[in-house]
Structures are given as C-alpha cells and as structure tokens.
Amino acid sequence: MSTASTRSDVARKGTTAALVALTAASCLQVVDPTANNIAIVGASVDLDMSSSQRAFAASVGTLALAAFILTTGALGDRLGRRKVMLAGLLVAIAGGLLTALAPTTGFFMLGRAVTGIGIAASFGLSFALLREVLPNKIPKAVAFWLAGQTAAALVLGVVAGWMAGFGWRYGYLTMPIVAVIAFLMCIRGLPEAKADTVGPFDYLGLSSVAVALIGIIYGLSNASTYGWGSGQVLAPAGVGVVAFVVFIWWEARIAFPAFPVKLFKDPELAGSVATGFSFNMWQAVVMIQLSMLWQYVYRYTPLEVSLGQLPMSLAMVVGATIAGRLLSKGVSAATNLIVGHVLLIGTMVVFGFSTTTSPYIFFALPMIVGGFARMLNETTMGQFFVSKPPPSLTGAMASSKTAIGQTSFALGTALSSTLLFGAYGRGIAAAFTQANVEPAQQGIYTGLIQTYVSGGDLSDYDPALVQKVVDTASGAFVDSFNTTMFVIAGFLAVFAVISTLFFARATKLRKAGLLVDGPIAVDEPTVQPGTS
Known part of the structure; x- marks a missing residue:
C-alpha cells in the first residue's frame, strides 16, 4: 500500500470520527426535551410546583437555549468555535446534574436554565464546525449530522423513558450522561475555527432579545395562576415586548447584526418564519401535553410514553425524505407548505376530541x-435559510433559524401549559362547587389527586371515594386538554394564513421578475480581520 493511500485512509477515519463527535454534541438538543417532557410530571409533583411554576419549568430550558443561541454563536466566532462548544458541553453537564439533584423548585429552574445555555453552545457550534471538518462536502456533512440526530432521537428517547421509570431525577440524568460521552469524543481530533472577520460584538441586540424572550415567556407562564389581566402577566410580558421592539429596531440599523433582520424583507424568508413558528409550536404542544395527558389520566409509565411517541419520530424521517424528493421534482414550496399546514391544524383538532377512555x-x-x-x-x-443569505450572513442565518425554532417551541410549551393547567384548575374548582364540597374537604381531595398522580399510597382512603375523585379530576383534565388543543389549532391557523400570504406575494414578484432564486443581494460591510 502506498504512503499516499495510507494517509488518505487515516484522513478518512479522522473525518468520520470528527463527524460522529459533532453529531454526539448536537444530540443534547434531541435528548433533553424528550427527557424533560417525560420527567417534568414527576418533578412538578415532588417539588410541589404551582401551575405557573409548572408552565415555566416546562419551557425554561428551551427558553434559555433560544435566548442565548445567538450569543454563544457570536462568542464562538471570536473565541473559537471548538473551545466554546466544549465549554457548552461542560455547562450542560453542570445544568443537568443541578436539575437532577434539585431540592427545591428554584434550584430546578436554575438547573434547567443552565442546561439550556450549555445546549445552545454545543448544538449551534457543532453545526458551525461541520464546515471545518468536511469543507468540500458540506451537504454530505449536514446530512450525516441530521441523520445522526434522527437515529439518536429514536434510541435516546427510549433510554430517557426507561431511566425516568426509576424516578424523575434519573430521567434528567440522561442528558448529562450523553454530554459526558460527547465531551470525551470532542476533546480530541476536532479543528479549531474562528470567523475570518468579525464586526463589533452586538451587546444591545443580544441582551435585548434575551430580555424579550424571558419576559414574554415568564409572563405567559403566570397567567394560569394570576389571570391574563394581572400585573404578574402584563408587567414581564410588557417589558418583553418593549425589549423585542428595541431588538428589531437595533438589528435593522447596525452594520453587523446578530440577527439579520433586513433579509426578512424577502417574502419567502418572512413566510418561512411563520411556518417555523407553526410546526415548532405543534411539536412542543404534542410532545409535552400528550406526555402529561398519558401520565395523568391514562397512567402510562415514562417508558410507555417514550415508546408511544416513537411513531411520530419515524414519520418525521419519512416526511423529510419525501419533502426533499417533492422539491427536487419541482413541486412548489407554497404547495408543500399548504398541505403541511392543513395537516398540522387537522391533527390538533382531532386531539381536541379526546376522552378519558381514548385508546x-x-x-x-x-x-x-x-x-x-x-x-x-x-x-x-430550511431550503430558504440555506439559499437566501449572502455568504457573509450564512452563519447568522443558521443561528437565526435555530433561535426562531427554539423560541416558538418554548412559546408553544409555555402557552399550552398555561392554558391547560389554568383551565384544569378552574374545572376542578367548578366540580367541587357543583358537588357542594367544603373548602377543608377540597384540600383533602386535592392531596388525594396529587398522591394518585405521583403513584403514592392511597390505602388510607376509601376506594370508592378515590375512584370518584380521580374520575372527576381525569374528566376535568381531559376537558382542559381538549380546549387547549382547539386554541392552539387556532394559533396554527393564524401562522398558516400569514405564511400563505407571504408565499403568494413571492409568487407574484417572481412572475414579475422582481424576485429571483439564490442569495439576496445586500451591501455587505467589510472590516479588517481580527477586529471586534
């Protein structure tokens, strides 16, 4: 065998190992929401969370990821993407351990937030490093990366469910175990990379978007406890809205934005944002609210929940494959999206007809x-986020797509949890009132429900009473679930209309020769290498 051939084989093995390592780093973003969706039920009961705390706890990890994905990307461009990615893995490990060992709700929230920040760095920068590992075959690298995540979703989802079966704390240990393995795989053999040129660090933009997301999501989470018109909702949400306006205004006027807002004047990119909010919100609602319904009402074990959601993951693999083939055969994006929107809205409506005995x-x-x-x-x-930006904004657009996805996922989680548990609380109160249950007895019944949900000992209660209270609570929960599904279907319909209108405008502009395929022409500012 020649020396050249030997070197080629070594390089090929090194490249494959690097791709596997980067895929492992990205898998945290796959396993963490799955473990959280399953384990949050036990955690909320054990830590005695209120309905608003439960809604915020369900979304705080994804919220932190969304709020800091642009920041960690900017740091990677300046300090080194490999270095910041490895730091992100360590932060994710610390956050996962803090969550699993949390003695109180406050520590649990902190652990989930730290976890989200760590995943923001590991996920976003593992994607950015693909260009360094396989610079001449980027599509192949991206396909490998995505395929690895899909496989991980199928396997790690079952593992997370199995571990959560031993207790919710074990469920939350799934992610740090994966993070440790990924860190050991990534610590050697990966190239370092920084941006060739960087503009000034966007302090105002990055801080304002973090304040915006935290304020809006936290405010929504308080609605189930304090009411939609309360100061606990309006004050943080108002601050968030103001911060978001500042963010958009600032990003539109600076030369080096963290979020290239000017590009979204393109109707296909603008329509894609509405589409991203739709399908990410759908997934968040289905994953976490079905998990809660199955565990609260149907008494599914954590492992049964993870196995029960496997068909959805398999269908996603098929959907991605067929979508790629349809687009390559000339089926228009508008047609694909209309079909997708109708199906997503339809499934949400179907979920809204659940009963306490639905198979x-x-x-x-x-x-x-x-x-x-x-x-x-x-x-x-996704094709528009790849094909539309000019070369200098490719990285920013990749981070923007992730930020949009995680924001809408967190929003869907918080909004649906707030709606569901708010309606559930009102439903239980109405049932107690209708049955003329005294306030002192209501407390006993509420404790009985909590014991039932957590799998505690009910032998001290009259079996007939237990069955009656559980049936009442189950009916109230299913009614609340159904109402939530109908409301979310309405939100998806709004996003569908917005997306359709933008793509209809794009069709008209293309026919008039005012919109072309390929990168958007913009005036790209230049800076000297190494400036910051």
Missing part, C-alpha cells in the same frame, strides 16, 4: 400524520 391508536394516527407534515414544512422552510 392509543386515537393518538398514534394524528401523531404520524403530524410528524410527516411537520418535516414537510421544516424541510421546505
């Missing part, structure tokens, strides 16, 4: 259809 197949079929439709929309949307 698994009732949920499985809409999950399969929705999983397919979700990837039909994401694959179609």
Whole structure:
C-alpha cells in the first residue's frame, strides 16, 4: 500500500470520527426535551410546583437555549468555535446534574436554565464546525449530522423513558450522561475555527432579545395562576415586548447584526418564519401535553410514553425524505407548505376530541400524520435559510433559524401549559362547587389527586371515594386538554394564513421578475480581520 493511500485512509477515519463527535454534541438538543417532557410530571409533583411554576419549568430550558443561541454563536466566532462548544458541553453537564439533584423548585429552574445555555453552545457550534471538518462536502456533512440526530432521537428517547421509570431525577440524568460521552469524543481530533472577520460584538441586540424572550415567556407562564389581566402577566410580558421592539429596531440599523433582520424583507424568508413558528409550536404542544395527558389520566409509565411517541419520530424521517424528493421534482414550496399546514391544524383538532377512555391508536394516527407534515414544512422552510443569505450572513442565518425554532417551541410549551393547567384548575374548582364540597374537604381531595398522580399510597382512603375523585379530576383534565388543543389549532391557523400570504406575494414578484432564486443581494460591510 502506498504512503499516499495510507494517509488518505487515516484522513478518512479522522473525518468520520470528527463527524460522529459533532453529531454526539448536537444530540443534547434531541435528548433533553424528550427527557424533560417525560420527567417534568414527576418533578412538578415532588417539588410541589404551582401551575405557573409548572408552565415555566416546562419551557425554561428551551427558553434559555433560544435566548442565548445567538450569543454563544457570536462568542464562538471570536473565541473559537471548538473551545466554546466544549465549554457548552461542560455547562450542560453542570445544568443537568443541578436539575437532577434539585431540592427545591428554584434550584430546578436554575438547573434547567443552565442546561439550556450549555445546549445552545454545543448544538449551534457543532453545526458551525461541520464546515471545518468536511469543507468540500458540506451537504454530505449536514446530512450525516441530521441523520445522526434522527437515529439518536429514536434510541435516546427510549433510554430517557426507561431511566425516568426509576424516578424523575434519573430521567434528567440522561442528558448529562450523553454530554459526558460527547465531551470525551470532542476533546480530541476536532479543528479549531474562528470567523475570518468579525464586526463589533452586538451587546444591545443580544441582551435585548434575551430580555424579550424571558419576559414574554415568564409572563405567559403566570397567567394560569394570576389571570391574563394581572400585573404578574402584563408587567414581564410588557417589558418583553418593549425589549423585542428595541431588538428589531437595533438589528435593522447596525452594520453587523446578530440577527439579520433586513433579509426578512424577502417574502419567502418572512413566510418561512411563520411556518417555523407553526410546526415548532405543534411539536412542543404534542410532545409535552400528550406526555402529561398519558401520565395523568391514562397512567402510562415514562417508558410507555417514550415508546408511544416513537411513531411520530419515524414519520418525521419519512416526511423529510419525501419533502426533499417533492422539491427536487419541482413541486412548489407554497404547495408543500399548504398541505403541511392543513395537516398540522387537522391533527390538533382531532386531539381536541379526546376522552378519558381514548385508546392509543386515537393518538398514534394524528401523531404520524403530524410528524410527516411537520418535516414537510421544516424541510421546505430550511431550503430558504440555506439559499437566501449572502455568504457573509450564512452563519447568522443558521443561528437565526435555530433561535426562531427554539423560541416558538418554548412559546408553544409555555402557552399550552398555561392554558391547560389554568383551565384544569378552574374545572376542578367548578366540580367541587357543583358537588357542594367544603373548602377543608377540597384540600383533602386535592392531596388525594396529587398522591394518585405521583403513584403514592392511597390505602388510607376509601376506594370508592378515590375512584370518584380521580374520575372527576381525569374528566376535568381531559376537558382542559381538549380546549387547549382547539386554541392552539387556532394559533396554527393564524401562522398558516400569514405564511400563505407571504408565499403568494413571492409568487407574484417572481412572475414579475422582481424576485429571483439564490442569495439576496445586500451591501455587505467589510472590516479588517481580527477586529471586534
């Protein structure tokens, strides 16, 4: 064997190992929401969370990821992407351990937030490093990276469910275990990379978007406890809205924005944002609220929940494959998206007709259809985020897509949790009132429900009483779940209309020769290498 051939084989093995390592680093973003969706039920009961705390706890990890994905990307450009990615893995490990060992709700929230920040760095920068590992075959590297995540979603979802079966704390240990393995794989053999040129660090933009997301999501989370018109909702949400306006205004006027807002004047990119909010919100609602319904009402074990959601993941694989083929055969993006929107809205409406005795197949079929439709929309949307930006803004657009996705996922989680548990609390109170239950007895019944949900000992209670209270609580929860599904279907319909209008405008502009395929022409500012 020649020396050249030997070197080629070594390089090929090194490249494959690097791709596997980067894929492992990205898998934290796959396993963490799955583990959280399953384990949050036990955590909320054990830590005695209020309805607002439960809604915020469900979304705080994803919220932190969304709020800091642009910041960690900017730091990677300046300090080194490999270095910041490895630091992110260590931060994620610390956050996961803090969550799993949390003695109180406050520590639990802190652990989830730290976890989200760590995943923001590991996920976003693992994607950015693909260009360094396989510079001449970027599509192949991206395909490998995505395929690895898909496989991990199938396997790690089951592992997370199995571990959560031993207790919610074990469920939250799944992510730090994966992070440790990824860190050991990434610590050697990966190249370092920084941006060739960087503009001034966007302190105002990055801080304002973090304040905006935290304020809005936190405010929404308080609605179930304090009411939609309360100061606890309006004050933080108002601060968030103001911060978001400042963010958009600032990003539109500076030369080196963290979020290239000017590009979204393109109707296809603007329509893609509405599409991204739609399918990410759908997935968040289905993953976490179905998990809660199955555990609260149908008494599914954590492992049964993870296995029950597997068909949705498999349907996503099929949906991505078919979407790619349809686009390559000339089927228009607008057609793909309309079909996807209709299917997503339809599945949400179907979920809204659940009963306390609905069989698994009732949920499985809409999950399969929705999983397919979700990837039909994401694959179609993704092509614009790759093809539209000019070379200098490719990285910013990649981070922007992730930020949009995680923001809408967190928003869907917080909004649906707030709606569900707010309606559930009102439903239980109405049932107690209708049955003329005294306030002191209501406290006993509430404790009984909590004991039932957590799997505690109910032998001290009259079996007939237990069954009656559980049936009442289950009915109230299902009614609240159904109402939430209908409301979320309405939100998805709004996003669908917005997306459709933008793509209709794009069609008119293209026919008039005013919109072309390929990168958007913009005046790209230049700076000297190494400036910051």
